[in-house]
Amino acid sequence: MMRILAALVAAVVLTGLGAASWAAGAADQPKRGGTLIYGLSTEPPDLDPHVNSGASAGTVKMAVYQGLVRYGHGGSIEPALAEHWGLVGQTQYVFHLRPGVKFHNGDPLTASDVKFSLDRILDPRTGSALRSSLRAVKRVEVMDPMTVKIVLSQPFAPLLAYLAQPYGAIVDAKFVQGGANLRSTMMGTGPFKFVSWEPGQRVRLVRNEAYWEPGKPYLDAINFVPLADAQTRLTALRAGDIMLMDFVPQEQMNAIARDSQLRLYADVGIFMCIIFNPQRKPYDDVRVRQAIAYAIDRDAVVKTIFDGRGTPITGDVIPASWWAHDRNADGMYTYRPDKARQLLREAGYGDGLRITIMAPITYSLHTRTAQVLQAQLAKVGIQAQLDLPEWAVVLNRHNQGDFAIEVRGLSASVNDPDFLSLFYESDSPYYPKQVGFKDAQLDQWLDEARVVGNQAIRKQLYAKIEERALTLAPWVYIAWGDQGEAARAYVRGYDHYPGPLGTYSGYSLSSTWLAK
Amino acid sequence: MGAYVLRRLIAAAAMTAAIATAVFLLLRAVPGDVVVVMLGENAASPDKIAAMRHALGLDRPLLEQYTVWLAHLARGDFGTSILSGRSIGAELAVRVPRSLELGVFALAAAVLLGIPLGTLAARRAGRPLDLAITGVSVLGLTFPSFVVGSVFVLVFGLVLHWFPATGYVAFSDDPLGHVRHLVLPALTLALTFAPVVLRMTRAGMLETLSQDFVRTARAKGLAERAVMVRHVLRNSLIPVITVLGLQAGELIGRIVLIEYIFNWPGVSSLLLTGAFERDYPLVQAVVVVVAAAFVLINLLVDLTYMLVDPRIRLA
Numbered sequence: 001m002m003r004i005l006a007a008l009v010a011a012v013v014l015t016g017l018g019a020a021s022w023a024a025g026a027a028d029q030p031k032r033g034g035t036l037i038y039g040l041s042t043e044p045p046d047l048d049p050h051v052n053s054g055a056s057a058g059t060v061k062m063a064v065y066q067g068l069v070r071y072g073h074g075g076s077i078e079p080a081l082a083e084h085w086g087l088v089g090q091t092q093y094v095f096h097l098r099p100g101v102k103f104h105n106g107d108p109l110t111a112s113d114v115k116f117s118l119d120r121i122l123d124p125r126t127g128s129a130l131r132s133s134l135r136a137v138k139r140v141e142v143m144d145p146m147t148v149k150i151v152l153s154q155p156f157a158p159l160l161a162y163l164a165q166p167y168g169a170i171v172d173a174k175f176v177q178g179g180a181n182l183r184s185t186m187m188g189t190g191p192f193k194f195v196s197w198e199p200g201q202r203v204r205l206v207r208n209e210a211y212w213e214p215g216k217p218y219l220d221a222i223n224f225v226p227l228a229d230a231q232t233r234l235t236a237l238r239a240g241d242i243m244l245m246d247f248v249p250q251e252q253m254n255a256i257a258r259d260s261q262l263r264l265y266a267d268v269g270i271f272m273c274i275i276f277n278p279q280r281k282p283y284d285d286v287r288v289r290q291a292i293a294y295a296i297d298r299d300a301v302v303k304t305i306f307d308g309r310g311t312p313i314t315g316d317v318i319p320a321s322w323w324a325h326d327r328n329a330d331g332m333y334t335y336r337p338d339k340a341r342q343l344l345r346e347a348g349y350g351d352g353l354r355i356t357i358m359a360p361i362t363y364s365l366h367t368r369t370a371q372v373l374q375a376q377l378a379k380v381g382i383q384a385q386l387d388l389p390e391w392a393v394v395l396n397r398h399n400q401g402d403f404a405i406e407v408r409g410l411s412a413s414v415n416d417p418d419f420l421s422l423f424y425e426s427d428s429p430y431y432p433k434q435v436g437f438k439d440a441q442l443d444q445w446l447d448e449a450r451v452v453g454n455q456a457i458r459k460q461l462y463a464k465i466e467e468r469a470l471t472l473a474p475w476v477y478i479a480w481g482d483q484g485e486a487a488r489a490y491v492r493g494y495d496h497y498p499g500p501l502g503t504y505s506g507y508s509l510s511s512t513w514l515a516k
Numbered sequence: 517m518g519a520y521v522l523r524r525l526i527a528a529a530a531m532t533a534a535i536a537t538a539v540f541l542l543l544r545a546v547p548g549d550v551v552v553v554m555l556g557e558n559a560a561s562p563d564k565i566a567a568m569r570h571a572l573g574l575d576r577p578l579l580e581q582y583t584v585w586l587a588h589l590a591r592g593d594f595g596t597s598i599l600s601g602r603s604i605g606a607e608l609a610v611r612v613p614r615s616l617e618l619g620v621f622a623l624a625a626a627v628l629l630g631i632p633l634g635t636l637a638a639r640r641a642g643r644p645l646d647l648a649i650t651g652v653s654v655l656g657l658t659f660p661s662f663v664v665g666s667v668f669v670l671v672f673g674l675v676l677h678w679f680p681a682t683g684y685v686a687f688s689d690d691p692l693g694h695v696r697h698l699v700l701p702a703l704t705l706a707l708t709f710a711p712v713v714l715r716m717t718r719a720g721m722l723e724t725l726s727q728d729f730v731r732t733a734r735a736k737g738l739a740e741r742a743v744m745v746r747h748v749l750r751n752s753l754i755p756v757i758t759v760l761g762l763q764a765g766e767l768i769g770r771i772v773l774i775e776y777i778f779n780w781p782g783v784s785s786l787l788l789t790g791a792f793e794r795d796y797p798l799v800q801a802v803v804v805v806v807a808a809a810f811v812l813i814n815l816l817v818d819l820t821y822m823l824v825d826p827r828i829r830l831a
Binding site: 201 | 567601
């Protein structure tokens with residue numbers, strides 16, 4: 001009797017185990033349905049897909065719009081609205097559109113929509129984030145309803161990397177010409193359809209039943225809720241009021257990673273740096289700029305600012321995981337206080353130096369970096385004062401060149417080392433123009449590296465560019481740090497894209513599902 | 517009496533206009549540029565900035581911008597937000613009721629807590645119950661609303677899960693959810709506010725209780741309840757109303773903070789983003805509306821005096 005009972009118990013336990021493991025297996029199969037509530041750090045100021053109005057707004061737009069190509073899981077460029085494409089000669093790209101794709105209003109996608117969209121991006125009145133990057137585009141031609149040709153004025157290696165950004169969205173020409181205001185409404189080909197924007201409350205999207213990727217998306221709907229304060233956002237996530245949040249505060253990442261209810265999606269995504277105005281004394285002297293580069297203890301910065309979740313940049317700022325990263329430059333600027341003091345002496349500041357560092361008080365990452373730098377610079381005889389205006393003031397003063405030394409947190413704007421041209425090319429409106437930075441050698445190499453198609457040659461060029469830029473030191477790099485999102489554990493299928501592509505992780509919302 | 521009301525109305529309108537002017541000028545004096553914020557850090561070439569300034573009319577003389585704005589304002593047109601391009605009037609129409617709702621519920625809760633407890637404390641003056649009530653009210657006064665709010669979020673939202681920690685649900689979408697979201701922020705506001713009402717009620721009652729007419733009322737055999745409500749409470753309410761008016765003004769400021777902590781989508785987030793991004797017309801509109809509300813509340817307080825105390829009508 002006892003034996004039978006034992007066998008029965010064993011049988012029950014085994015079936016139970018079997019059921020449990022079966023359930024676990026089922027949980028890995030994407031489940032359709034449910035509404036994802038996504039807490040955003042910023043309410044979208046507008047919904048225009050061609051305008052860069054911040055990473056949070058970008059996430060919303062990415063769920064509705066698509067471009068010819070996009071970034072897939074892992075950051076590789078994959079086909080989206082273009083099924084395939086080819087290069088004719090060195091300056092003509094021919095894109096073949098995916099057949100059967102419809103806009104959310106039922107209009108079929110055609111080559112003239114693509115031409116209309118690219119022309120809109122290139123129109124200065126649009127204020128598109130892509131316009132200056134696509135200046136090599138001479139014209140866009142409709143070859144037949146499903147084929148479009150982009151004609152370049154010169155070879156341009158990073159074209160696809162730029163078009164894969166969300167700003168390369170294809171909009172419905174008829175819809176826009178019919179008077180739709182793209183700043184306040186959205187209508188694209190993406191996995192989700194725009195329903196409403198209730199200011200301050202939410203942006204609501206629902207599943208596009210006619211989406212071209214089979215089976216996707218899994219979610220019925222997404223509500224994007226603005227939650228400006230990072231702490232409030234995290235509180236809402238912990239309470240279950242929201243299921244996914246962007247821009248996790250760095251000092252909370254380790255705690256989130258330990259919490260079994262939550263999941264952290266983060267990767268190196270932002271680098272902290274110092275920008276000098278070489279027109280101002282004492283930064284007109286390269287030795288002073290280099291001295292500051294040697295005076296920074298980058299490991300300490302990573303510990304204090306990024307809670308250990310980061311990597312010091314001692315050389316090339318191009319992420320170490322990229323093909324173009326120059327390993328020879330690593331170790332160029334390590335913490336060498338003696339060398340810093342020696343350079344300061346040579347520059348005539350052996351008795352000490354008083355400086356003022358500007359950083360936006362709006363972002364604690366920036367102000368905290370400035371505070372750490374203040375303490376570190378004091379050790380080599382530099383007395384730094386902090387000037388902490390709001391972000392709007394920082395932007396304005398930066399644009400007018402009205403700063404001497406500034407702390408910035410930045411990312412690569414594109415998955416291609418061409419992002420360096422924004423920093424160093426003399427006609428870039430980002431930095432060189434404001435402070436009159438001009439180096440003919442850098443200009444020439446940056447231009448060449450953009451034109452050449454061969455990756456090995458490009459890599460050599462970028463190595464030369466980085467080594468020269470590091471020696472001139474108009475910018476001093478400090479560290480890459482993690483950036484990312486956090487979600488409730490039951491949110492599955494979401495993916496944080498590697499490195500600087502992290503802000504494009506919204507592409508993975510089409511494969512996100514809820515296991516509950 | 518009509519002349520008095522009219523005089524007060526004109527003064528209120530003049531005050532609002534003066535505030536509007538001050539806001540306009542102050543905003544222009546603050547460094548930072550909406551166009552630069554709008555174009556973002558990667559895309560701001562000087563010619564682009566100039567073109568955008570021109571398109572938005574920001575390159576016109578200040579006086580012209582001011583008169584245009586004032587003329588529109590006088591017609592009730594708040595203009596459009598520079599950043600979002602949306603009608604500010606429409607946005608305010610959505611947001612103001614939400615803040616108002618929070619304020620009204622907080623005020624009502626504060627009055628419902630403060631006046632009965634204050635009356636109770638006055639009647640038991642000096643006894644343990646009075647000491648307990650006034651003691652707790654001191655605590656309420658001492659803790660800033662953002663501390664109380666954060667503690668509420670932690671205790672009732674994160675640990676006990678009685679109420680949602682943050683957020684907002686429209687009443688039309690989910691009436692119960694709407695009220696559940698309202699409880700914590702409204703209660704937080706009320707708790708920093710009720711002690712003031714309580715203490716003013718208690719002090720006013722104690723003073724009135726020592727008056728001769730109270731002794732007379734009791735002497736002529738009125739029930740204690742009637743003495744308290746008809747004679748004592750009514751005569752003690754003037755300072756309470758004054759304080760309510762002053763506090764309602766302060767409440768507006770506190771609502772901004774509470775809306776931020778609880779992510780309540782009222783006017784405060786509009787004001788904050790507007791201020792950070794230098795969206796001039798938006799900030800101007802919000803400040804003018806808030807200032808007008810403040811002036812209006814003070815006006816109402818003054819007019820309420822007349823109802824409660826006939827002597828003021830003669831002044």
